[in-house]
Amino acid sequence: MFGGLTGLQDPKGTDWGERMLNTVASQTIRHLFTQSESVEVFVRCYPSSKLLQGSIDSFKMSGRGLVIKRDFAVEEMSFETDAVAIDFGSVLSGKLTLKQSTQAIAQVILSEAGINHAFKAELVTKRLLNLTLPSLTALSGGKPVSFPEVQVQLLPENRLRILAKSDLNNGELIPLSIIVTIAVERRRRVAFKDPQIELDDVPADQKEISQTLSMALVEILDNMVDLDRFDLDGVKMRLNRLETEGQRLIFSGYAEIERIPSSN
Known part of the structure; x- marks a missing residue:
């Protein structure tokens, strides 16, 4: 041997x-x-x-x-x-x-389709549904707020367009459209910065509430995309940079490999 x-x-x-x-x-x-x-x-x-x-x-x-x-x-x-x-x-x-x-x-290279599929995962939806947000208590009458539909479009220069709908538990869905710039923060977090709220296609009587809800959604997403939540067991990803390229999002960095697990 x-x-x-x-x-x-x-x-x-x-x-x-x-x-x-x-x-x-x-x-x-x-x-x-x-x-x-x-x-x-x-x-x-x-x-x-x-x-x-x-x-x-x-x-x-x-x-x-x-x-x-x-x-x-x-x-x-x-x-x-x-x-x-x-x-x-x-x-x-x-x-x-x-x-x-x-x-x-x-x-690591993610596709736009793959990112949108991830927004349907339980790990993500549980952070977007039935939320009690102090900043929106008056708006929702104290009821939980949900963002049941979130879709992402990748744009040039590390930007995303977020198309979403918000449910205030009153039978009415509020449309949201936001452009944000994404950046790496502390080598493990994806930050959502410089939100631009798009209101052109929002009904006039919903514009104000749409803007408020859009800012709330950006804050939620800004605190959600932490790579430690998605690590493989024994392998931690750390990011140096990210880049949008067509319908792909490219992350470059390094992996800290403590051990190689037997399965995922």
């Missing part, structure tokens, strides 16, 4: 140990996601004898069509580490276990 790990190569020059690591790592990473269209892992370890001590040179993962926690679709995700220490015994048993935490350069 050890001889194969340290000396055997296929005709393309890929060491058998690297190929085994790639297979084990691909299976392990794939299980992090509820669904995955494709997950590819490339592990580099040269010379392969270092594998016996649990040392590898780099670890690179790229995936497409991923779903996290059943409701959060990721169009593409990739990360790449420098040298990593792993438990060699875990590899032989078909698992991948880190000896110590590591960091990886990471990129």
Whole structure:
């Protein structure tokens, strides 16, 4: 077994140990996601004898069509580490276990459709329905306020248009339309800044209430998109920048990998 790990190569020059690591790592990473269209892992370890001590040179993962926690679709995700220490015994048993935490350069790409699907997830809707907001108590007569319909359109220059409806529990839905600029804050939070309330298509008798509700929704969203709530177990994402590009939202940053869980 050890001889194969340290000396055997296929005709393309890929060491058998690297190929085994790639297979084990691909299976392990794939299980992090509820669904995955494709997950590819490339592990580099040269010379392969270092594998016996649990040392590898780099670890690179790229995936497409991923779903996290059943409701959060990721169009593409990739990360790449420098040298990593792993438990060699875990590899032989078909698992991948880190000896110590590591960091990886990471990129995550979300689609506009995926973002809108996420607004239907229970983790998100529970923060938008039946809210008791002090700032809106007089407006709603003390009744809970809900935002049952929220849709996002990605715009150039890191802007979003938010189209929503608010329910004051009086049988009337109030239309909302807001343009905001999004930015990274404290490397883990997406901030919603500089709201511009659009009232042109709002009925005249609803304009004032629509403006008030729009500001309330922006405040809710500004406090909601914290990556710590969407982390994979053992993997924390940290952001350096974000960018809107057509119908895609691109996050660049790094991942703090404490451990690789067995499933998601």
